[in-house]
Amino acid sequence: xxxEPTQLExxxxxxxxxxxxxxxxxxxxxxxxxxxxxxxxHLIADLDGLQYVSSMGLRCFxxxxxxxxxxxxxxxxxxxxxxxxxxxxxxxxxTLFPVFDTAEQALAxx
Amino acid sequence: MESTRLxxxxxxxxxxxxxxxxxxxxxxxxxxxxxxEKLDLVLEExxxxxxxxxxxxxxxxxxxxxxxxxxxxxxVEIVDSGRVFNxxxxxxPDLSRGLADRPIGGLGVFLVRSMVASIDYxxxxxxxxxxxxxxxxxLA
Numbered sequence: 640x641x642x643e644p645t646q647l648e649x650x651x652x653x654x655x656x657x658x659x660x661x662x663x664x665x666x667x668x669x670x671x672x673x674x675x676x677x678x679x680x681h682l683i684a685d686l687d688g689l690q691y692v693s694s695m696g697l698r699c700f701x702x703x704x705x706x707x708x709x710x711x712x713x714x715x716x717x718x719x720x721x722x723x724x725x726x727x728x729x730x731x732x733x734t735l736f737p738v739f740d741t742a743e744q745a746l747a748x749x
Numbered sequence: 750m751e752s753t754r755l756x757x758x759x760x761x762x763x764x765x766x767x768x769x770x771x772x773x774x775x776x777x778x779x780x781x782x783x784x785x786e787k788l789d790l791v792l793e794e795x796x797x798x799x800x801x802x803x804x805x806x807x808x809x810x811x812x813x814x815x816x817x818x819x820x821x822x823x824x825v826e827i828v829d830s831g832r833v834f835n836x837x838x839x840x841x842p843d844l845s846r847g848l849a850d851r852p853i854g855g856l857g858v859f860l861v862r863s864m865v866a867s868i869d870y871x872x873x874x875x876x877x878x879x880x881x882x883x884x885x886x887x888l889a
Contacts (some may be wrong), residue, residue: 660764660793661761661764661793661797662761662762662764691790693790693793693794694794694854694857695797697856698853698854698856701848701851701853705848705849705851705853708849721786722786722790726790726860729860729863730842730856730859732851735848
């Protein structure tokens with residue numbers, strides 16, 4: 640899994656690609672935590688390059704969103720497709736996140 | 750019928766070799782390539798549960814064996830010698846909760862159940878045996 644952060648005016652964009660599994664999902668949560676500690680309120684996860692996510696990854700997405708919520712922040716998902724989209728839909732987690740096709744669309748809402 | 754088997758420590762590092770092993774069986778069984786990531790997920794969720802609930806804090810071995818179960822269908826068995834642990838007894842997660850009170854966890858077994866055609870647990874000679882058939886042809 641690769642995580643490529645870009646700092647933007649109103650959010651931090653994290654381009655996540657590859658496979659997020661039990662071995663590496665914590666790296667995503669740690670990367671998000673680092674930005675949250677710096678006061679960032681909105682994180683946009685661009686998942687266009689994400690091929691695979693298991694329940695460990697889902698836990699991390701949920702945990703990051705739960706940390707951002709009390710400060711009126713959000714974890715926004717975009718580019719979800721393939722197996723990751725399927726697991727977000729099956730678990731109905733998709734209803735708990737703002738979801739957009741592209742990062743540009745997500746940014747336009749902030 | 751003869752099955753093919755691989756035995757490795759029940760640990761996160763074993764997931765990748767088990768994945769490659771079972772994928773080879775899936776290809777032999779004629780399972781569509783686009784189904785393979787779901788198979789990876791089923792396997793990962795089960796193996797993580799074995800390491801965490803059947804063995805931890807101790808360590809132990811886990812055996813994975815597979816058998817072509819008819820065209821386009823694979824039967825996989827995951828066997829460990831840990832304490833009695835039946836993941837299928839877990840309560841289904843409440844998928845209707847909102848973000849703030851949505852519990853973290855319980856999703857792994859839920860996903861496994863959704864992605865397999867059938868799954869059964871049995872305890873035999875002090876071993877946990879979880880057996881599933883894949884894929885679930887009714888899943889879009």
